[in-house]
Amino acid sequence: MKTYSRLTWITITVIGLIAVSIFIIYTNRASSDEESPIREPFAQNANAFKNKELHIAVFQGGYGQEYWKEIIETFEAAYPGVLVHLTISPRIGDVIRPQLVAGNPPDFLVISDTEQSGIMTSLIKEKGLMDITGVFDEFSLDSDQRLKDMILPGILESKRFAPYQDGKIYLAPFNAAPMGLIYNKNLFQEKGWKLPETWDDFFALEEELKKKENYVKDERGQLVKRALFTYQGIYPEYLEEILYPALANSAGIHELKRIFSYEPGSFRTESVKKVLDTLAKLGSGGYLMEGTVGLNHTQSQSDMMLGKAVFIVNGSWMENEMKDAPREAGFQFGMIPVPVFNKGDERYILSSYEQFSIPAKAKNPELAKAFLKFLYTEQSLILFAEKANGTFALKGAQELSQDKLTAGVYEMFSAYEGATAITQEWNVVPKQSKEDIRNQLFKNAITPIMTGRMTTEEWMDQVEAAFADIQANMGTP
Known part of the structure; x- marks a missing residue:
């Protein structure tokens, strides 16, 4: 399970990781309609993708397959007529390399820049990823917060996610561990x-x-x-x-x-x-x-x-x-x-922060962006904890998922106590x-x-x- 330059270092204690900004998720999500957790204009946007297909490629690591299969089913149900094709493998870089070489990449990647094949390192070197800064300026699908305000502090500005330090985001944070x-x-x-x-x-x-x-x-x-x-x-x-x-x-x-x-x-x-x-x-x-x-x-x-x-x-x-x-x-x-x-x-x-990204040559980039936003919903966070025993890199995600995480995983987060968390950030x-x-x-x-x-x-x-x-x-x- 890695490439990056300016070191982002954040002091995180267990209390801070559990408690920081928890109230934001709960209070802002609670303000939406009790009957429909997904905010407007979600329903209209969902219809815009009818009969579209989304191809996603996922590195199969310690979090397994179950979450991805279920979140895809949930996404397809929320976006009637959308068909998602999943390719998931421990050697995903080698699997999709021919597609990338042919200029026909998947629409959405769940592959970190530390993956063994080096495929993401190459895409970053070649500037082969789409600028997704605008996605983080948009509101969450199920709260009145902008996505950039929901991410753990310091992450989006780091070279893991803004590799060229040009003020633009090219990779989105997935888990935090x-x-x-x-x-x-x-x-x-x-x-x-x-x-x-x-x-x-x-x-x-x-x-x-x-x-x-x-x-x-x-x-x-x-x-x-x-x-x-x-x-x-x-x-x-x-x-x-x-x-x-x-x-x-x-x-x-x-x-x-x-x-x-x-x-x-x-x-x-x-x-x-x-x-x-x-x-x-x-x-x-x-x-x-x-x-x-x-x-x-x-x-x-x-x-x-x-x-x-x-x-x-x-x-x-x-x-x-x-x-x-x-x-x-x-x-x-x-x-x-x-x-x-x-x-x-x-x-x-x-700290591990795995990544989502959209290739610059993706055939359905807008649908890929919609899928990215869907992954940041409360429903997705809880499902990830339940099926993969992990937490997203969002404020309050650990507390939100607490009753779904095993005692062992929750215990391992105590390693942050009294330590300074760092992430690798190679140029x-x-x-x-x-x-x-x-x-x-x-x-x-x-x-x-x-x-x-x-x-x-x-x-x-x-x-x-x-x-x-x-x-x-x-x-x-």
Whole structure:
């Protein structure tokens, strides 16, 4: 499950996330007709799309398919005569690539700029997305608020959603979720272990794991030592959930902004090396679950839930994604922010904001915009919580959905408490550059680092080389 430049950072406590502007959603929605939650002129607009077809492409990740199938049925019922065609796949970028190349894209995309195929990164580089600023100036379908006033603060202005910083919005926010270190809350309570605040605390937990009374039974019934950590091996980009918050802690927000801007030398500093050395220590120090580098996301997540590893990086969607997976008896989802280097340091946590967009060459852009607005209705928010166990990036969405969310997901939002939430915001890579910075940060680095075949100095060098290429192409017509 990522590309972006100016860092938007928002301090979010649990209380703030739950309570901020909740009254806006309730009071403004309540002001509409009790019998018809969808405001006028919705009914007239619905008839304008009769006999139209909408093609949407959705990345199938941790939120599954059920929400999309039901919201499409609901949309078709609200817009008589409209037919929606859904294409949903874990490899959606590869599925729709031929359509994009042929100039016949889907009308609506639910694919983030962090998706593995890089299809969204390419669309952003090529300026292949439609300006949807006007949609956010319009009123919600079921309240008297403009859509831009309903979105969580700071999001629409960030480069995740306004990538060219020209005052225009090209991507719309979908979900909001914390990403950090997931652990078995029940295990920590039973063992009396303290959750780590610093990296020293984190690595010190290894001594507890060496004690035989803390071993876990494997599939054969044999007692085996738990590993301290695992991650989604063949998808090393998940480690961004450690990298960016740790860089913010070690180097500072200002330096992280320089990194996101590809500034020469910004990735070759002692503060950066401290972070990279810490990640390397996970592998070289024997803290990593055996076989991790060859596992996919569900395999590593299953092993962690069975107790083979104490921590894994992920977002709050993991509970829904793994709802049918076997697990250690009494397993309860918990999440903490990434540890800091010094006790008392400010803690950071990476927030996930997935995206909606409309291709510039979409055949039915107005219908796509209507669908986008429909997704921001209260009915849609509640359905998403009920069917996908997630929340939209709207003010008050978490509280509105509370009785539909599982206790585990609601608990994971507590990771925001006392932490500063950040989002990655890389500058748009110039069209002429062939670099995808994720390759040098993760794909071409993590496995060699974890297996001792690359040094952190070499890691810094390859990232700096990518920065140099990108900078060389900046401003090229």
